[in-house]
Amino acid sequence: DAKTTQPPSMDCAEGRAANLPCNHSTISGNEYVYWYRQIHSQGPQYIIHGLKNNETNEMASLIITEDRKSSTLILPHATLRDTAVYYCIVSRNEKLTFGTGTRLTIIP
């Protein structure tokens, strides 16, 4: 199974861009990268996903390196409500494999 590695915690000032890295060096060619966040053990909230190309939506941008071994989630203007645990996940046909996540704290 493709594994993901994330820093356990990060801080970001309110209003600044939050850049969350993820290493997935064993990812295979047909595995997608997904990002979710979870607040207070609620259900994980979908943020964004991609295969090879960079992606952007109303919540965030996903930058995937050319060799696909790592990616970065960018929250362009962090707010206090972005404080959560962020999970980088790789998906294959049979399962989703969650890592340990990054606890992002937005500082006023």
Next chain:
Amino acid sequence: DAGVTQSPTHLIKTRGQHVTLRCSPISGHKSVSWYQQVLGQGPQFIFQYYEKEERGRGNFPDRFSARQFPNYSSELNVNALLLGDSALYLCASSLGQLGSGNTIYFGEGSWLTVV
């Protein structure tokens, strides 16, 4: 539009009992997957069902079983409950199988406490 709905939201069971958790996917979604999240850890994959067939299974004992109905709703059953089964059980749905690139949506989960 209704999202992924799970029931019950909270329940308490005694060791040795069994439990059934239910999940209704988003309308039109044919894939349902189940996860166990122990406090302080990330979710762990249990099962995926697609088109009413099991398509993937995580590293869980045979006490855990699931099924998917013709309307694509799903049940997760756990027999002979242990204290260690206490967790948040999450259900997720998507149009296609996991790995197909579809957006995967999670429900709010069912909190199970085993005493």
